[in-house]
Amino acid sequence: xxxxxxxxxxxxxxxxxxxxxxxxxxxxxxxxxxxxxxxxxxxxxxxxxxxxxxxxxxxxxxxxxxxxxxxxxxxxxxxxxxxxxxxxxxxxxxxxxxxxxxxxxxxxxxxxxxxxxxxxxxxxxxxxxxxxxxxxxxxxxxxxxxxxxxxxxxxxxxxxxxxxxxxxxxxxxxxxxxxxxxxxxxxxxxxxxxxxxxxxxxxxxxxxxxxxxxxxxxx
Amino acid sequence: xxxxxxxxxxxxxxxxxxxxxxxxxxxxxxxxxxxxxxxxxxxxxxxxxxxxxxxxxxxxxxxxxxxxxxxxxxxxxxxxxxxxxxxxxxxxxxxxxxxxxxxxxxxxxxxxxxxxxxxxxxxxxxxxxxxxxx
Amino acid sequence: xxxxxxxxxxxxxxxxxxxxxxxxxxxxxxxxxxxxxxxxxxxxxxxxxxxxxxxxxxxxxxxxxxxxxxxxxxxxxxxxxxxxxxxxxxxxxxxxxxxxxxxxxxxxxxxxxxxxxxxxxxxxxxxxxxxxxxxxxxxxxxxxxxxxxxxxxxxxxxxxxxxxxxxxxxxxxxxxxxxxxxxxxxxxxxxxxxxxxxxxxxxxxxxxxxxxxxxxxxxxxxxxxxxxxxxxxxxxxxxxxxxxxxxxxxxxxxxxxxxxxxxxxxxxxxxxxxxxxxxxxxxxxxxxxxxxxxxxxxxxxxxxxxxxxxxxxxxxxxxxxxxxxxxxxxxxxxxxxxxxxxxxxxxxxxxxxxxxxxxxxx
Ligand code: SF4
Ligand code: SF4
Numbered sequence: 001x002x003x004x005x006x007x008x009x010x011x012x013x014x015x016x017x018x019x020x021x022x023x024x025x026x027x028x029x030x031x032x033x034x035x036x037x038x039x040x041x042x043x044x045x046x047x048x049x050x051x052x053x054x055x056x057x058x059x060x061x062x063x064x065x066x067x068x069x070x071x072x073x074x075x076x077x078x079x080x081x082x083x084x085x086x087x088x089x090x091x092x093x094x095x096x097x098x099x100x101x102x103x104x105x106x107x108x109x110x111x112x113x114x115x116x117x118x119x120x121x122x123x124x125x126x127x128x129x130x131x132x133x134x135x136x137x138x139x140x141x142x143x144x145x146x147x148x149x150x151x152x153x154x155x156x157x158x159x160x161x162x163x164x165x166x167x168x169x170x171x172x173x174x175x176x177x178x179x180x181x182x183x184x185x186x187x188x189x190x191x192x193x194x195x196x197x198x199x200x201x202x203x204x205x206x207x208x209x210x211x212x213x214x215x216x217x218x219x
Numbered sequence: 220x221x222x223x224x225x226x227x228x229x230x231x232x233x234x235x236x237x238x239x240x241x242x243x244x245x246x247x248x249x250x251x252x253x254x255x256x257x258x259x260x261x262x263x264x265x266x267x268x269x270x271x272x273x274x275x276x277x278x279x280x281x282x283x284x285x286x287x288x289x290x291x292x293x294x295x296x297x298x299x300x301x302x303x304x305x306x307x308x309x310x311x312x313x314x315x316x317x318x319x320x321x322x323x324x325x326x327x328x329x330x331x332x333x334x335x336x337x338x339x340x341x342x343x344x345x346x347x348x349x350x351x352x353x
Numbered sequence: 354x355x356x357x358x359x360x361x362x363x364x365x366x367x368x369x370x371x372x373x374x375x376x377x378x379x380x381x382x383x384x385x386x387x388x389x390x391x392x393x394x395x396x397x398x399x400x401x402x403x404x405x406x407x408x409x410x411x412x413x414x415x416x417x418x419x420x421x422x423x424x425x426x427x428x429x430x431x432x433x434x435x436x437x438x439x440x441x442x443x444x445x446x447x448x449x450x451x452x453x454x455x456x457x458x459x460x461x462x463x464x465x466x467x468x469x470x471x472x473x474x475x476x477x478x479x480x481x482x483x484x485x486x487x488x489x490x491x492x493x494x495x496x497x498x499x500x501x502x503x504x505x506x507x508x509x510x511x512x513x514x515x516x517x518x519x520x521x522x523x524x525x526x527x528x529x530x531x532x533x534x535x536x537x538x539x540x541x542x543x544x545x546x547x548x549x550x551x552x553x554x555x556x557x558x559x560x561x562x563x564x565x566x567x568x569x570x571x572x573x574x575x576x577x578x579x580x581x582x583x584x585x586x587x588x589x590x591x592x593x594x595x596x597x598x599x600x601x602x603x604x605x606x607x608x609x610x611x612x613x614x615x616x617x618x619x620x621x622x623x624x625x626x627x628x629x630x631x632x633x634x635x636x637x638x639x640x641x642x643x644x645x646x647x648x649x650x651x652x653x654x655x656x657x658x659x660x661x662x663x664x665x666x667x668x669x670x671x672x673x674x675x676x677x678x679x680x681x682x683x684x685x686x687x688x689x690x691x692x693x694x695x696x697x698x699x700x701x702x703x704x705x706x707x708x709x710x711x712x713x714x715x
Pocket of ligand 2: 584624625626628639640641647648651
């Protein structure tokens with residue numbers, strides 16, 4: 001297989017496979033969660049579930065609680081990395097060109113200089129979080145192989161994308177191939193790892209809120 | 220008619236820049252500095268550089284024309300001009316059809332192609348002597 | 354029989370001055386993409402150069418490569434180079450035809466066995482014993498194998514000879530193959546492009562003639578001097594790419610401002626060729642200067658690499674349909690397994706046993 005054929009494969013069949021695994025896995029996981037046979041609640045509640053559920057989704061995502069310095073670092077670095085990741089993912093012109101080809105519509109891109117800053121911040125935040133995870137005794141004890149694996153799988157697309165855009169490392173053809181491969185690995189891993197939290201986190205937050213907002217027994 | 224006869228309309232040659240020309244000028248300055256200090260001449264092959272028609276024109280404007288302009292007739296014409304920066308020469312070789320076959324910036328006292336060649340002098344001398352003998 | 358004496362001798366006989374010769378060598382250095390300072394070295398080497406015999410075979414092709422070569426806009430240079438070789442067989446360019454032509458090929462192959470340069474354009478059909486293209490009743494495959502035996506080296510001119518090109522594009526009805534798939538025991542230079550830049554063809558020939566050896570090649574057998582960098586590496590629109598300024602259509606504001614053509618499908622970033630610097634039509638320009646993206650014509654499989662107008666970032670196959678099907682399958686699996694769980698729960702309830710997490714499918 002020459003480099004061009006390899007690139008064609010990752011742009012075609014490879015991407016199809018990865019998307020299929022990711023979408024199938026995630027639909028299954030979400031729907032299966034929703035359909036878990038919960039008992040019908042026959043009691044009448046005083047509070048409602050929907051309001052508090054949605055409120056908690058919002059609060060846990062956007063309102064920072066009082067935190068210790070250590071906690072603050074985790075939260076700030078964590079948010080930087082999540083936002084930076086989505087800004088580079090959704091607002092780099094090349095990514096929009098790709099999404100337009102898949103979705104049939106696009107949106108305006110951010111200037112490259114803005115993406116640049118986001119990408120560097122994201123990379124830095126991810127490295128800081130990894131170091132912290134390793135240095136902090138509690139975090140280290142709580143971390144297993146999967147935590148490091150998912151970190152790597154998230155880091156690689158960012159790093160390879162950054163290198164591709166700046167012409168660092170191998171030639172464009174090979175670098176683009178590597179970048180796409182790293183994205184495909186990430187897609188495949190999502191349903192099977194903690195990365196699934198990108199969707200389940202919201203339903204989990206809703207349940208937490210709804211649970212607290214519901215006043216009364218369930219019968 | 221050759222391709223060179225087709226006029227290229229260049230718009231906004233003076234106020235438009237993508238940065239390629241300023242980099243090239245900086246390189247020429249470095250080479251000239253080195254030539255003054257060490258006497259080491261240098262050449263830049265303009266055909267090996269990415270340049271649009273517009274930038275080519277910008278380079279012409281930037282280097283301008285100095286005191287010397289020479290023409291050569293050797294398997295097609297050649298144009299040799301000293302730019303407004305002494306020691307920086309612009310050498311353009313054409314073939315008989317008028318197409319550019321080499322386009323160089325030379326940093327030197329005088330481009331090598333202008334000086335007479337020993338072999339040619341030898342042959343010329345023979346011709347001269349033959350003419351005298353006649 | 355052609356004379357095979359040195360070039361310098363023939364040039365002096367033609368009354369060409371040393372200065373003209375130096376100018377020619379400067380042009381050659383530029384042509385071969387060598388540093389301009391190498392002209393004296395070229396002059397020294399060329400003075401000693403012998404005149405090798407060249408056999409040019411055309412197979413499954415469109416003659417575009419020969420057209421390109423003969424349209425190269427440096428006639429003096431080219432005629433000098435052609436002066437330097439002895440083109441003993443080229444069925445489009447030669448005057449002889451029929452048996453006389455085939456005889457001159459056979460003669461050259463015999464007389465210069467082990468020394469001639471074999472140029473090939475076009476791919477070679479291999480399906481059904483290669484009957485899809487024949488010359489004088491013999492298949493291309495047969496002719497190639499015969500001529501390759503006595504060749505010092507083979508130059509595959511154009512993307513068809515180098516990588517299969519258009520004839521090999523899906524579904525490849527003739528089983529077309531590039532030279533390198535069929536000949537394994539000879540050095541092969543691939544001068545790809547559809548067509549290749551004429552001065553690249555002559556530049557490679559000039560290199561072989563000047564230095565008597567093949568130029569340095571990349572992993573796909575292409576001379577690094579011309580294919581070492583991508584169109585994108587040397588594109589004058591590159592600063593716009595770096596700034597993220599892209600034309601969205603062929604006639605929008607961005608297109609008029611000369612912005613990058615990436616989103617209009619430019620394959621410059623993955624295409625190795627010399628167009629951006631050597632340029633076409635005697636240096637008049639190259640496709641991107643005319644406002645059209647690179648098609649990737651000097652890379653393998655470029656006909657099958659998706660639309661010329663989809664950006665490199667875009668997938669080459671239908672992702673939406675696959676995603677839809679996968680979502681349906683995922684949903685179906687979830688519903689089916691949940692139903693099974695409920696059934697299990699019901700039966701456990703009836704027997705007054707407890708359902709645990711372990712019992713639920715995951
Ligand atoms: S036009 Fe093509 S080759 Fe030029 S910078 Fe844009 S993507 Fe690269
Ligand atoms: S710009 Fe690209 S497609 Fe056009 S001739 Fe050059 S390599 Fe081929």
